[in-house]
Amino acid sequence: MSVETLNLDRGHTNRGIRGNPWWTLAAVSIGVIMVGLDASVVAIANPHIAVDLHASLADLQWITDSYMLALAALLIFGGKLGDRFGRRNVFFIGVIGFAVASIGIGLVGSVAGVIALRAVQGVFGALLMPSTLAIIRNTFPAEKLNTAVGIWGAATGASIAAGPIVGGLLVEHVNWESVFYINAPIGVAALVIGALAIVESRSHQGHGLDVPGIAALSGGLFLVVFGLIKAQNWGWLAASTLGIILAGLVLLAVFVLIELRTASPVLPMHLFANRSLSIGTAVVVINFFALFGTLFFMTLFLQNIQGMSPVEAGVRTLPLSAALMVMAPLSGVLTQKFGPRPAMVGGLAAVAVALVLLSNLTAASGYNALWPAFMLLGAGIGLVLTASSDAIIGNASVDDAGVAGGLQSTAVQLGGVLGTTILGSVLSSRVGSVLTGELTTAGVPTPVVSQLTAAKELVAQGATPPVPGAPAALTHAIVTGSQNAFMAGLHTSVIVAAAAAGVGAVLALFVKGGQTES
Structure with a gap:
């Protein structure tokens, strides 16, 4: 622990809010909530963006991926900037820029504009996120660090998991643009509390860009x-x-x-000499590969296949949200006592089982077929979230805290990018390969099938291609065939995600047991 950290800790009781670790944690957690919320809230808004802005499935993927890609590409760099120029300063710049870009998304009015401004959001998120963990690492003493990271993890996980619920309420009762406008008041809260509480810190090592x-x-x-x-x-x-x-x-x-x-590397390769840090990074990627990929196509399933409203779809994700919010801080306690390995292995195993359960869904499945899998998925994600964060942040020096925070956040966003991209592409490709057969099996005449196969992107969103003037029997056959094709794609996607989670559980067995080395 640095001398600066020890001095801060001794003065907390006499300085009120300034330098107080818990007020500092509150400020950075609000910033994390803003970024995490925007990573998942768009999932509920996607079907409405598609209709309003005439977006294709690829456009929807880019609306998600341009944001996550900018985050993944620049988070480590953002951590370096915080280490060099001051983590408090960089955090504030990130919060302001993120909020302004969010307002712009709601006003721009075009698919291209939304995609571009989502990337701008990602740039400022890349300044914000690594600074949060570095500030926590610099503020809390070693014996309280796991608890703090657990609360940070709970804020991250809760915001990601709550995204569909918040998004559902806003989309249904306001409009899809409001899911981005909400970042303005959240950003103001982070700035006000942060200005009062956060003490500036930076690395004492030299850092090139x-x-x-x-x-x-x-x-x-x-x-x-x-x-x-x-x-x-x-x-x-x-x-x-x-x-x-x-x-x-x-x-x-x-x-x-x-x-x-x-x-002066942006990502010092010596960090990866630590086995727990390296495996922790890979596990974070896999964990969020499963979460974001699943959220992407499950919201399409709930709204477009089962016909739920945005609020109804968001409420259906409550078991996932609740389990994640409970297990993330509990994982901090378990990690403090037993080290990161048990929570990481058990969490990824739970994720794999949950995804296998989702592979049994049908278009007509009731909620009883869904909520146990969602609860298990949320519990597993929450367990892995905090334990893997500890494996990464706890194994980096204080001077490398910003880089390690950037690495951990990069792994989250890279996992989200790969999950949305790979699983979305797997779903779309599978739909394209089975659509003709499913329509034919459902009783759609061959000439009509030939016309409908060109609409595979629409089917891959869970929608049914329209055939004006079609009789009721033909319309029913088209709906049945299209939904069966979408479900075939969904089943393939969740099995791929389950296999990835299984690989992650095996990797986590090699994380060093007990307390992580410092």
Whole structure:
């Protein structure tokens, strides 16, 4: 622990709000809530954005992914900026920019504008997020750090899980734009409390900005995600798909080489010499791969297949939200006592089982087939969230706190990007491959089937392609065939996600037991 941290801790009782660790935690947690809410609230708004702005499934993926991609690409860099120029300052810049970009999204009125401003949101989120963990690491003494990270994790998880509920209420009773306007008052609260409570801190080590490194990282991530999204239309084995993904991987390899050679790397490779930190990072990616990918297509299922309103769909996610909010802080207690391994292994195993349960859903499934899986999924995500954060942050030095915070947050967003991208593309590709057969089996005449196969993107959103003037029997057959095709895609997606969670559980077995090394 740094001398600065010890001095702050001794003075907390005499300084009121300024420097108080719990008020500081409240401020940064509000900032985290703003970012986490926007990562998932858009899932409920997607069907309405699609109708209002005439967005395709690929457009909806980009509305989610442009935000997460900017976060994933720049979070480590944002952590470096906080370490160099002051974490309090960078946190405030992030909060202000995020809130302003959010208002812009509600006003822009076009798909292209929404996608672009979502990316701007991500840029400012990348300044905000790593600073929160670094501020916590610098403010709390070692014996209270796990508790603080547990509360931070609960705020993160609760905001992500509450997104569909908040989004449902706002979309149904106001409009879809309001899911972004809500960030303005949240941002004001974070700024006011933060101005009163947060004490400035920065790393005492020299930090260059490593522009070549961040350019290679950002470019590599963008190309990989772009290739994965385009795979559903171009084909997974098409030369264009493989070429773009390979180019992205080459850039990421160049990034590693740059980091190994530069004097001031944006992501010091020595961090990964710690096994618990490395595995913790991989587990975070897998954890949020499952969460965001599942939220993406389950909201389409609830609204477009089962015909629920936004509020009804959001309320159906309450078991997930409640379990996550309970288990995230409990995971902090368990990790403090037993180390991160039990919570990480048990949590990912629960996630895998929950996803297997979701693979049994049908278009007509009742809520009893859904809520146990949602509850198990939320519990598993919450367990992993705090334990893996401890494995990453607890194994970094105080001077590397900003970078480690950026790494942990990068893993969250990268997992979300890959989950939305890969699982969305798997769903879309599966729908395209089975749509003709499902429509034919449902009794749709061959000439009509030929016309409808061009509407596979609409079916992949859970919607039924319209056939004006069709008799009731034909309309029923089209609905049945389209819904069965969507469900086939959903089943494949959740099985892929369950397999990833299983791999993560095995990896977590190799996290160092007991207390993480400091």
